[in-house]
Amino acid sequence: MAKTALVTGGSRGIGAAVARRLAADGYQVAVNYAASREKAEALAGEIGGMALQADVSDPVQVKGMVDTVLEKFCQLDILVCNAGVAWQGLLQDMTDGDWRRVMGTDLDGVFYCCRAVLPQMIRQKQGKIVTVSSMWGQVGGACEAAYSAAKAGVIGLTKALAKEVGPSGITVNCVSPGVIDTEMNQALGPQALDQLAEETPLGRLGSAEDVAECVSFLCSPAADFLTGQVLAPNGGLII
């Protein structure tokens, strides 16, 4: 039976590239989405996977999603916690609701997804979890305090969980991308994006596929002795 992967936020951007890459690596892929049903279903059709709606910030929906994957595929080998939202603005202008939305999706969502898959991975005595942080989680971004806090939390959770579940044969690693050319960054506008590309030592923005390559590596047997690590596809923007 083919190994199975669950990619949260797989309908667009980095998550869609990860889903395609893991399918090319031979995994059956469950493509989670929040709102983009058509995109997720088209992608699932393209890669022979399954589209699953669930808001990762809701623990009940996350548990239901993982139960559905297990009913359909009977095993779960890879979890990629990719779903995320950004919020840009001054901290003093941020409402409680804005803060909760970012923390709920970007940090609570990672907790809920890891918690939901672990009983199965522990039963299997193997599994690979890849979380998605951001360079702002490593160095902090002005006007992105909640996002930076959530993404720093993802790195902390990754390291702690790696220690906790390593003895069960499960690895937990993180990818921490730089500026990647997806819808998330479109609000910055072409001028700011060009400037960011110029500031990047490798001279361009990253692509979703650049990040998917890193995820694929962390899910592969080549990474069997890596856990608790942060791999940063950022073109050298932060070193």
Ligand code: NDP
């Ligand atoms: P996009 O905005 O292009 O895509 C976001 C994805 O997350 C969509 O599939 C969306 O689903 C999903 N999503 C959002 N909220 C939820 C939710 N509550 N429950 C389930 N799914 C949800 O973002 P990117 O592809 O650029 O980003 C992917 C990840 O990479 C994020 O965690 C982001 O923080 C991180 N990242 C991105 C960088 C970048 O420069 N782009 C840099 C560093 C990190 P739907 O389509 O259904 O709304």
